Amino acid sequence: MRWIWLDGFTAFESGVRARSVKNLSLAEDHFAQHFPGFPVMPASLIIEGLAQTGGILVGEKLDFKEKVVLGKVLRAKFEREFLAGETLEYDAEVLMIRPEGSTVLGKVFCEGKCEAEVEIFFAHLGPSWSKSDAAPAGNDENFVFSSELKSFINQARRLDNQAKAKAGSV
Amino acid sequence: MASQDEIFEKVSATLVEALNVDEDEIRPASTLTGDLGAESIDFLDIVFRLEREFGIKIPREELFPEVAEGNNPEFMQDGVVTPKGIDELKRAMPFADFNDFEKDPRMTEFSNLFTVKMITNYIQDKLARGGR
Numbered sequence: 001m002r003w004i005w006l007d008g009f010t011a012f013e014s015g016v017r018a019r020s021v022k023n024l025s026l027a028e029d030h031f032a033q034h035f036p037g038f039p040v041m042p043a044s045l046i047i048e049g050l051a052q053t054g055g056i057l058v059g060e061k062l063d064f065k066e067k068v069v070l071g072k073v074l075r076a077k078f079e080r081e082f083l084a085g086e087t088l089e090y091d092a093e094v095l096m097i098r099p100e101g102s103t104v105l106g107k108v109f110c111e112g113k114c115e116a117e118v119e120i121f122f123a124h125l126g127p128s129w130s131k132s133d134a135a136p137a138g139n140d141e142n143f144v145f146s147s148e149l150k151s152f153i154n155q156a157r158r159l160d161n162q163a164k165a166k167a168g169s170v
Numbered sequence: 171m172a173s174q175d176e177i178f179e180k181v182s183a184t185l186v187e188a189l190n191v192d193e194d195e196i197r198p199a200s201t202l203t204g205d206l207g208a209e210s211i212d213f214l215d216i217v218f219r220l221e222r223e224f225g226i227k228i229p230r231e232e233l234f235p236e237v238a239e240g241n242n243p244e245f246m247q248d249g250v251v252t253p254k255g256i257d258e259l260k261r262a263m264p265f266a267d268f269n270d271f272e273k274d275p276r277m278t279e280f281s282n283l284f285t286v287k288m289i290t291n292y293i294q295d296k297l298a299r300g301g302r
Contacts, residue, residue: 071211100230101214121215 005049006090009152012159015061017093020053020152022046026084039084043116046082046090047073050106050118052149054092056156058102058122059145061094064153067144071101071123078108078116086110100124172297177224178290184219185286188212198287208284216289224293226301233292235262237280251275259283265291 011019024041031039051070059068082088089109096103101123108116125144145153172180182196189206202208208216213234221228237246237259245255256275260268266283296302 072215074215096218098218101218103218121211121218123211123214 003048004052004149004152005045006052006152009053009056009156009159010089011163012057012060012156013163014160015057015094015097017091018053018057018156019092020049020090022049022088022090024082024084024086024088028084031084041082041084041086041088043076043078046078046088046108046116047076047106047118047120049088050090050092050104050108051120051122052152053090054094054104054106054120055122055144056149056152057092057094058097058104060153060156060160061097062124064142064145066099066124066126067142068102068122068124069144070120072121074103074119074121076116076118080115082108082110082115095119172294174290174294177293177297178286180223181220181286181289181293184216184223188216188219196286198285198290200286201282202284202286203281206286213284220289220293224297224301226293226296228296233289234284235259237277246277249277251277251280263288265295 006020006022009018009020011017024039026039030042030045034040034042048070055068055070059066062068087110091107091109093105093107094102095105101121104120104122106118106120107114108118178198182193185191185196185202185206186193189202189208189212191206195206197205200206202213202216217228217233220226220233237251242255245252245258251259251271252275256268256272259266263283266288267285268283271279271283
C-alpha cells in the first residue's frame with residue numbers, strides 16, 4: 001500500500017510554511033468501511049496528511065539529513081467531519097525547529113474555511129538510525145523521505161524557488 | 171526570582187499538558203515514567219515545553235541524560251551501576267536525589283531518578299544562574 005496522504009503542494013516557503021492539497025476520492029479503499037453509506041475521511045489520516053506536509057517542510061529546511069518522524073500529536077481540534085468528494089487544503093506552519101525535534105501547526109481548510117487545527121511534534125532521528133531495525137530492509141537509507149515522497153520534495157523546492165523569484169522581481 | 175513552590179506549580183502545569191495527567195496526580199516524588207506514564211518521546215516534549223515556560227535553554231541530555239549499558243565497564247557491570255558510575259552520575263545530575271538509587275543501583279531503576287522534584291531543582295538552579 002502506498003502511504004501518501006496528500007496529492008501535491010500548492011505553496012512552499014522554506015522553513016516557514018507549506019500548503020498542500022488532498023482530494024478525498026470515493027475510490028480510496030478506506031471509505032468502503034468508514035462508513036458504509038457515509039464516507040468520512042478518518043481524522044487519523046488527515047493528521048497523517050498534515051504530518052507529511054509539515055514533515056517535508058521541516059525535512060527540507062534540514063536538507064533531508066534528519067529523519068523527521070511524527071512523535072506526538074500535541075493538540076487536535078476538528079470542527080466537523082470531511083466527506084468523500086471534498087477537497088482539503090493542508091496548511092503547515094513551523095513553530096520551532098531544533099536539532100532534536102520540531103513543532104508544526106497544521107490547519108485544514110475546506111472551501112477557504114479553517115475547519116481543523118492540529119499541533120504536531122516531530123522527533124529528528126540522526127544518521128545512526130539509518131541502519132537501525134526501524135529502517136525497512138532494502139529501502140532508501142532515509143526511510144522517511146523515501147523515493148515516493150521525493151517527487152513532492154522536488155515540487156516543493158520548485159514552488160519555493162518560484163516564490164523567491166517572484167519576491168525578487170517586485 | 172521564582173520560589174520553589176511557584177516553579178513546582180509551573181512544572182506541574184507543564185506535565186499536565188505534556189502527559190495528559192491530572193494535576194492532583196503530580197507530587198514532588200512522582201517519577202515521570204513509573205507514576206506519570208511518560209514514554210521516551212515525552213521527555214523531548216517536556217524539555218521543549220519547559221524551555222518555553224521558563225524562557226531558558228536546556229542543552230541536550232543536561233536534564234535527562236541517556237545512560238547506555240556497555241559504554242564503560244568502570245561505570246557499569248552486569249546491569250548494575252558501580253560506585254564510580256554513581257559518582258559520575260551525581261556529577262552529571264547534581265539536581266537528582268540518589269538516596270534510593272544508591273540502595274538499588276540497577277540500571278532498570280535509573281529512570282526513577284527522573285522525578286518532578288528533580289525537574290524543579292534543575293529549573294531553580296538554572297534560573298539562579300540566569301538561565302545558563
